[in-house]
């Protein structure tokens with residue numbers, strides 16, 4: 001009986017151990033489950049965090065792109081505005097040039113007729129004939145630029161065709177470009193009204209092409225040898241009338257350095273200038289920038305200095321007729 005009792009106790013003990021073991025297993029399982037759940041939650045949190053981060057980055061990128069696009073659009077609009085402004089300016093400039101070269105009206109002819117008369121404001125029109133030439137014109141242009149002086153060039157069509165770049169420079173630097181015939185050969189120019197107009201037109205076209213501006217027109221003509229006198233006197237006056245009918249003025253001079261009449265030194269030229277200006281308040285000074293007239297360039301600083309010291313304003317034919 002004792003043995004039986006012992007056996008039962010042992011069995012009971014075994015059962016107890018087994019229950020304890022089972023309970024322990026259950027505990028471990030629970031812990032593992034909790035750990036698994038925790039890990040899963042952490043993994044989900046990390047995943048969500050990553051997704052949020054990614055979304056944020058994408059959002060930031062989007063914002064950046066949109067900002068860049070906005071900047072780009074702004075830049076484009078600004079460029080367009082500037083372009084439009086530039087176009088407007090060019091149009092205005094073309095308009096201004098076009099107006100400058102319109103045929104003269106009566107009032108303007110009247111002003112041209114008074115060019116040798118009294119002027120309340122002392123003024124001088126420096127005029128250079130028979131150019132442009134490579135040996136003289138660029139030096140004169142350099143000096144005028146240095147002195148900030150505007151002048152008038154009465155060019156020959158044949159020389160314009162030889163030196164278009166110099167005419168372009170005269171034009172671009174704000175000087176007045178007048179027409180002085182194509183060939184300068186009296187017998188040819190003054191043969192008939194038609195031949196004079198032919199010389200005028202050829203020269204006008206040559207200048208237009210040289211200055212690369214079809215708005216240009218020779219609104220002032222200077223007769224080679226001057227309007228008055230000589231055997232072509234009548235013909236020249238008739239031509240002057242025909243030119244006027246087309247709105248084209250002509251101009252001679254009322255002072256000269258005699259640079260085309262054999263003056264040999266700078267001093268001679270200066271003396272001739274002083275002698276011929278006398279006490280005039282409006283001076284149209286005849287000079288030449290033909291190939292052999294380097295003396296004209298050499299005396300020019302003295303002439304400019306004299307005019308500045310004596311209160312003369314340097315003007316162009318545009319000023320004479322009251323155009324901008």
Ligand SMILES: [Zn+2]
Nearest residue numbers: 129130224225
């Ligand atoms: Zn001449």
